[in-house]
Amino acid sequence: MTDNSNFMQPQIPKFDGHYDHWAMLMENLLRSKEFWLLIEVGVIVAPVNATAEQQHAAAASKLQDLKVKNYLFQSIDRTILETILERETSKDIWEAMRRRYQGSTKVKRARLQALRREFEILEMKEGESVADYFARILAIANRMSTQGERLEQVSVVEKILRSLSPKFNYVVCSIEESNDVTTLSIDELQSSLTLHEQRMKGQQESTEEQALKVSNSGRGAGHGRGRQSKEFVECFKCHNLGHYQSECPDLEGNSHYAEFNDSKEMLLMAKTSQEIQCKNEIWFLDSG
Numbered sequence: 001m002t003d004n005s006n007f008m009q010p011q012i013p014k015f016d017g018h019y020d021h022w023a024m025l026m027e028n029l030l031r032s033k034e035f036w037l038l039i040e041v042g043v044i045v046a047p048v049n050a051t052a053e054q055q056h057a058a059a060a061s062k063l064q065d066l067k068v069k070n071y072l073f074q075s076i077d078r079t080i081l082e083t084i085l086e087r088e089t090s091k092d093i094w095e096a097m098r099r100r101y102q103g104s105t106k107v108k109r110a111r112l113q114a115l116r117r118e119f120e121i122l123e124m125k126e127g128e129s130v131a132d133y134f135a136r137i138l139a140i141a142n143r144m145s146t147q148g149e150r151l152e153q154v155s156v157v158e159k160i161l162r163s164l165s166p167k168f169n170y171v172v173c174s175i176e177e178s179n180d181v182t183t184l185s186i187d188e189l190q191s192s193l194t195l196h197e198q199r200m201k202g203q204q205e206s207t208e209e210q211a212l213k214v215s216n217s218g219r220g221a222g223h224g225r226g227r228q229s230k231e232f233v234e235c236f237k238c239h240n241l242g243h244y245q246s247e248c249p250d251l252e253g254n255s256h257y258a259e260f261n262d263s264k265e266m267l268l269m270a271k272t273s274q275e276i277q278c279k280n281e282i283w284f285l286d287s288g
Helices: 019-032 036-040 052-075 090-101 105-121 130-146 153-162 166-178 186-220
Strands: none
Touching: 019 036, 019 052, 019 090, 019 130, 036 052, 036 090, 052 090, 105 130, 130 153, 130 186, 153 166, 153 186, 166 186
């Protein structure tokens, strides 16, 4: 029976410009093949007047180095390989990639300083989910780790607790009172916050649903049932509040409609017309 393991060749990681991630994957691959010593130490060179055993060891090391170079050639793009002058051994290629894309100690220190600042000022955005915020925090923490600074778990937990949005304030207080933060893991904290987030989301949806029901019931409430307030009644014609569609001023035949407001005092005025007939009598005086 044919061994299926011969057909399960490991996938060689392609260099995409992110050196730290690529180097981690390549190191894992080479270690699994027992080739990593060639990167750290280099090819064994047989001394002058070497014995047969030494010559055999040097030849075997050279053959293994060719295999490692084959992995690197498949992983690195041709345009990048053409800029590497020293390609005699796999160690030469690896060191050239490290110098070019990881930088010197001074450059690494500057990058680490920038990551520290980014980590300190990071805060949860309004409307951002717990999962998305944890992903941003852990991404920066992992990048700091690749630059040589490994964050303790308690430092990440404390950073998350003090940078959550204000809606989680009571949750943070509850967690700090009921748990020992120094022993609380990142996964436990994320699980607890996600649970509270789901509860708050459910309560908000329930509140919005009740408000919608009240709004819909207010549209037709009191229509044709005497003098009830129309303050929250919405017209289906002009969509303004305070009257029904049949009373809308924009509707034909209602151009002289006067709106009645129950909430204000009303002054009634009456006008009467009374005719007073006066009979004027004229007197004539005879002075002659």
